[in-house]
Amino acid sequence: MYVEIRKAGFVNKGAALMLHAALQQVQRNLPAAKVVMEPGRAKSPYPYVNRASLGLYQKAWLWRAGIPFGDLAAVVPAGIREQYGVVLDKEVDVVLDAAGFAYSDQWGPDLSEELARSSKRWKKNGSKVILLPQAFGPFRDQKSKDAVKAFVENCDLIFAREQISYDYLTEIVGERDNIKLAPDFTNLITGTLPSYFDPEIHQVCVVPNCRMLDKTGDSVAQGYVPFLQRATKMLVERGAKPFLLIHEGEGDARVAEQVSQAVGGLPILRETDPLAIKGILGACRGTLGSRFHGLVSALSQGVPSLATGWSHKYQMLFADYGFAEGVLNINLSDEELSSALDYLTDPAQMQALSTRLNAHSGELKTRTQAMWNEVFELIGQHGSTQLAKGVALGAGR
The missing domain is CATH 3.40.50.2000 (Glycogen Phosphorylase B;)
Incomplete structure (x- = not known):
């Protein structure tokens, strides 16, 4: 056959x-x-x-x-x-x-x-x-x-x-x-964790998506990189040790470089093995992502996650995991963004969210x-x- x-x-x-x-x-x-x-x-x-x-x-x-x-x-x-x-x-x-x-x-x-x-x-x-x-x-x-x-x-x-x-x-x-x-x-699918992954410096994973620049309206396209820069700066200030992960190609890499440089030079991981990428997303403490399958990899392993997206598939994915509020509007005020990031940095909120995600993951x-x-x-x-x-x-x- x-x-x-x-x-x-x-x-x-x-x-x-x-x-x-x-x-x-x-x-x-x-x-x-x-x-x-x-x-x-x-x-x-x-x-x-x-x-x-x-x-x-x-x-x-x-x-x-x-x-x-x-x-x-x-x-x-x-x-x-x-x-x-x-x-x-x-x-x-x-x-x-x-x-x-x-x-x-x-x-x-x-x-x-x-x-x-x-x-x-x-x-x-x-x-x-x-x-x-x-x-x-x-x-x-x-x-x-x-x-x-x-x-x-x-x-x-x-x-x-x-x-x-x-x-x-x-x-x-x-x-x-x-x-x-x-x-x-x-x-x-089960991921594999690469030997270079260091949980001491790779804690909150930021996954950019260049489709946020060419599949959205002007206001989102122009505001996407500044949004990621604001969010990563807040994560750095909280001691959350953010890092960037490239999920696809040079377009995502260019966005990652802009974000990294704006906040003092964050680590950027460029992994080619999709199973290793899933392993990384399962081992980090939290994720702020815009790549759909990067988010699936995190959510399905109970990793607290926030998202921005360019189509209905992001909202529906987070609804499936019982966390519809996890899809963010890039025009959030600093106060609103700070509150959302608590899901990735506050131990009590992280644990409660992880428990919720794991329950839905089992059903899915x-x-x-x-x-x-x-x-x-x-x-x-x-x-x-x-x-x-x-x-x-x-x-x-």
């Missing part, structure tokens, strides 16, 4: 964590399956060396002008393709889409249209298509709405990870048996496991059907 994991990646550490989480579940539940990933385009977030390091097969996948040139690999005999680890799109039995947040007008209609086009092809091939828990919408562009209608028809299971995303889908297509709710699925992990159980039950049914077809074909020869 070939199982494709798509739209996860390596540059964005949230996407990398989703890849590890999905890969871990496939290996545990389908040990004989071969996991496939497409190469992507130039400057892809799925470079060959990273795919190869995880033992992933390479899908022959190249679309240009709406034409699937990857199909040309079919002229190569199957034995040779296997030797080089190349898989045809039509050979994929199950597609697990781990986009996180791609299908929305905030990214334009192109990604939704690509999913509509590809899922139609997969359905025709007999592949099972499952959209793992992710955020959706809003969909106000007619092209996006048409694409949603198409991919909902073609997908076997679609998991919205919170109610707003669920509503954005169902307001277009109505309540459907294949559209369900399930939380972010990286909460089951149970729901995540139930989601995976449903996914693999569907895959098992599909595998049995494919096997029965193969036996019937063999008997008819």
Whole structure:
């Protein structure tokens, strides 16, 4: 059986964590399956060396002008393709889409249209298509709405990870048996703590996000860095020993440098291993973050956390953990910001919040496991059907 994991990646550490989480579940539940990933385009977030390091097969996948040139690999005999680890799109039995947040007008209609086009092809091939828990919408562009209608028809299971995303889908297509709710699925993954982490100097983790500069209105975009500078200065003054952690690329690093320099030179950790990043976020005393999966990593481990965000997914995440007030407006007064930071520095408030987060985390992990159980039950049914077809074909020869 070939199982494709798509739209996860390596540059964005949230996407990398989703890849590890999905890969871990496939290996545990389908040990004989071969996991496939497409190469992507130039400057892809799925470079060959990273795919190869995880033992992933390479899908022959190249679309240009709406034409699937990857199909040309079919002229190569199957034995040779296997030797080089190349898989045809039509050979994929199950597609697990781990986009996180791609299908929305905030990214334009192109990604939704690509999913509509590809899922139609997969359905025709007999592949099972499952959209793992992710955020959706809003969909106000007619092209996006048409694409949603198409991919909902073609997908076997679609998991919205919170109610707003669920509503954005169902307001277009109505309540459907294949559209369900399930939380972010990286909460089951265990992190690893790197040897250089020093709890004496790495105590409150600040995780910047350059999307706060280009996916928000002017007032938020212009106020974001000053907000982080105000907050980290207050943390320094409290002796909270803040440090910065890069969750994705140079854009986040530039924000981190501005914040660090403004408050006298804070430590900046640049970790490439997503499991180590989760380990760091689990070991620190508190987090002030703007990267969604960085916040999931902290909240799911009971670490007191505050956030700023650029889409509905942040508010809904904190609501899931029973701490809706943890998502901050960057225009808070100094007095209001100081009061919020007590959640990260006052021992009594920290302990009470950690207890609350851990209780909700346990519930969310149970729901995540139930989601995976449903996914693999569907895959098992599909595998049995494919096997029965193969036996019937063999008997008819």
